Amino acid sequence: MFRCHGYAAASPKAPLAPFSFERREPGPNDIQIEILYCGVCHSDLHRARNEWGGTIYPCVPGHEMVGRITAVGSAVTKFKVGDTAGVGVMVDSCQRCENCKDGLQQFCEVGQTETYNSPDKHTGGHTYGGYSSHIVVDETFVLRIPEGMDLAAVAPLLCAGITTYSPLRHWKVGPGQKVGVVGLGGLGHLGVKIAAALGANVVLFTTSLGKSDDAKRLGVKEVVLSTDADAMARHANSFDFILDTVSANHDINGLLQLLRRDGTLTQVGVPVEPQAIHAGTLVGKRRNYAGSTIGGVAETQEMLEFCARHGIVSDIELIAIHQVNDAFERMLRSDVKYRFVIDMATLPAA
Ligand SMILES: NC(=O)c1ccc[n+]([C@@H]2O[C@H](COP(=O)([O-])OP(=O)(O)OC[C@H]3O[C@@H](n4cnc5c(N)ncnc54)[C@H](OP(=O)(O)O)[C@@H]3O)[C@@H](O)[C@H]2O)c1
Ligand SMILES: [Zn+2]
Ligand SMILES: [Zn+2]
Known part of the structure; x- marks a missing residue:
C-alpha cells in the first residue's frame, strides 16, 4: 500500500x-x-x-x-x-x-x-x-x-464525452437529422459538439438564454428557451432524437411532444426525484423514452479517437x-x- x-x-x-x-x-x-x-x-x-x-x-x-x-x-x-x-x-x-x-x-x-x-x-x-x-x-x-x-x-x-457519444451512436444520429440537446452544461455542451460532428441539425433547449452565443459557437443551429411554451410548440412533432442532460427535475412531457413518430428521447441526466410521464404522449406517436449510461471501454477509446479527429475537447x-x-x-x-x-x-x- x-x-x-x-x-x-x-x-x-x-x-x-x-x-x-x-x-x-x-x-x-x-x-x-x-x-x-x-x-x-x-x-x-x-x-x-x-x-x-x-x-x-x-x-x-x-x-x-x-x-x-x-x-x-x-x-x-x-x-x-x-x-x-x-x-x-x-x-x-x-x-x-x-x-x-x-x-x-x-x-x-x-x-x-x-x-x-x-x-x-x-x-x-x-x-x-x-x-x-x-x-x-x-x-x-x-x-x-x-x-x-x-x-x-x-x-x-x-465521462461527459462518452455519456453523450454512446447514445448518439446507439440511436444512429447522423446527417440531416433534427436532434435536440437539453441543458448546456458539461454533458450538454459535449453532446452538442458531438452531434454536430455527426452531421445532425442540433437544437439546444436551455433555461439560460445567456448561453445562446456560446451554443451557436459550439455548433447549435437554433436555441429554444424551454420555459417558453410558444417557442416549444413551434417544434412539435419534429425531432428525430432528443438527448436530455438535465440534472434537476423538469418537464419531460413537454419535450416528448416534440418527437416525431418513432422518435426517441434518451435521458442521460439523473435528477434525484422520479419524473411523471404521460403515457398518452408516448402512445400517440409511438415515441420512445429511453436511458443510457456512459459507454464500454472500447467505445470510450473510439470516442477519444473520434474527438481527436474532429478537434473536439x-x-x-x-x-x-x-x-x-x-x-x-x-x-x-x-x-x-x-x-x-x-x-x-x-x-x-x-
Ligand atoms: N448517465 C450517465 O452515465 C451520466 C454521466 C454523467 C453525468 N450524468 C448526470 O447528468 C446530469 C448532468 O450532468 P452535468 O455534469 O452535465 O451537469 P451540469 O454541468 O450541471 O449541467 C446540467 C445542465 O442542466 C440544466 N439545468 C439545470 N437545472 C435545470 C432545471 N431545473 N431545469 C432545466 N434545466 C436545468 C442547465 O443547463 P441550461 O443552463 O442550459 O438550462 C445545466 O447547465 C447529472 O444529473 C449527472 O449526474 C449521467
Ligand atoms: Zn460523470
Ligand atoms: Zn460483467
Missing part, C-alpha cells in the same frame, strides 16, 4: 476537504497513474451529497481523469511508464458476463466497479476517485489519450482544488462554462 492524498466529503453536508488514504501497490495487470487533471461532473456533487442515496463516506469523487503513468505491473502490455493515460467512470467489472463480453462493461451483470463509491475488492474498503494524487487501475480499464490533445480539456471526455474552466466547493455551488446555479477541471498540481501535500 502507498499513501495518497486527495479531497473527500466526510458526510452529506460537509464540504470537500483534504484527506489522506492508502491505495494498493500495482499488481501484475495494474497501472499506477499520477493524476494531472480531473473534471468535476455533476454526478460528483449528487454523490458527495448523497442525493441518490448509498454514498459511502469518506467520499473522494472524480471520474474524469488524465495523468502520467508512474508504474506498470509485470504483465502490462499496452502502456509504459511516462505515457499519458485516462480513467473514466469504471475501474473494473466481472469481464465474464454477457454484457462484459459484448464490451458493455457499464452494464456488467455482477456490477462494474465504479471509480469511486464501489466496494474495492483489493483493499476490502471502497474505491476512491480522481480528486486525488494517484490512482491504480487494471490496464483493461485505462484509456489511451490520442497525441496532441490538450490534457486538461480532454479529461471531461472520460471540452470547454473548461481550470480551477485549484480548494475551489472545488465553490465549483459545486456554481454548477448548481448552471454557472459553468462548460466544465470545471481541477489542476491537480494545486493539491496540497499530505
Whole structure:
C-alpha cells in the first residue's frame, strides 16, 4: 500500500476537504497513474451529497481523469511508464458476463466497479476517485489519450464525452437529422459538439438564454428557451432524437411532444426525484423514452479517437482544488462554462 492524498466529503453536508488514504501497490495487470487533471461532473456533487442515496463516506469523487503513468505491473502490455493515460467512470467489472463480453462493461451483470463509491475488492474498503494524487487501475480499464490533445480539456471526455457519444451512436444520429440537446452544461455542451460532428441539425433547449452565443459557437443551429411554451410548440412533432442532460427535475412531457413518430428521447441526466410521464404522449406517436449510461471501454477509446479527429475537447474552466466547493455551488446555479477541471498540481501535500 502507498499513501495518497486527495479531497473527500466526510458526510452529506460537509464540504470537500483534504484527506489522506492508502491505495494498493500495482499488481501484475495494474497501472499506477499520477493524476494531472480531473473534471468535476455533476454526478460528483449528487454523490458527495448523497442525493441518490448509498454514498459511502469518506467520499473522494472524480471520474474524469488524465495523468502520467508512474508504474506498470509485470504483465502490462499496452502502456509504459511516462505515457499519458485516462480513467473514466469504471475501474473494473466481472469481464465474464454477457454484457462484459459484448464490451458493455457499464452494464456488467455482477456490477462494474465504479471509480469511486464501489466496494474495492483489493483493499476490502471502497474505491476512491480522481480528486486525488494517484490512482491504480487494471490496464483493461485505462484509456489511451490520442497525441496532441490538450490534457486538461480532454479529461471531461472520460465521462461527459462518452455519456453523450454512446447514445448518439446507439440511436444512429447522423446527417440531416433534427436532434435536440437539453441543458448546456458539461454533458450538454459535449453532446452538442458531438452531434454536430455527426452531421445532425442540433437544437439546444436551455433555461439560460445567456448561453445562446456560446451554443451557436459550439455548433447549435437554433436555441429554444424551454420555459417558453410558444417557442416549444413551434417544434412539435419534429425531432428525430432528443438527448436530455438535465440534472434537476423538469418537464419531460413537454419535450416528448416534440418527437416525431418513432422518435426517441434518451435521458442521460439523473435528477434525484422520479419524473411523471404521460403515457398518452408516448402512445400517440409511438415515441420512445429511453436511458443510457456512459459507454464500454472500447467505445470510450473510439470516442477519444473520434474527438481527436474532429478537434473536439471540452470547454473548461481550470480551477485549484480548494475551489472545488465553490465549483459545486456554481454548477448548481448552471454557472459553468462548460466544465470545471481541477489542476491537480494545486493539491496540497499530505
Ligand atoms: N448517465 C450517465 O452515465 C451520466 C454521466 C454523467 C453525468 N450524468 C448526470 O447528468 C446530469 C448532468 O450532468 P452535468 O455534469 O452535465 O451537469 P451540469 O454541468 O450541471 O449541467 C446540467 C445542465 O442542466 C440544466 N439545468 C439545470 N437545472 C435545470 C432545471 N431545473 N431545469 C432545466 N434545466 C436545468 C442547465 O443547463 P441550461 O443552463 O442550459 O438550462 C445545466 O447547465 C447529472 O444529473 C449527472 O449526474 C449521467
Ligand atoms: Zn460523470
Ligand atoms: Zn460483467
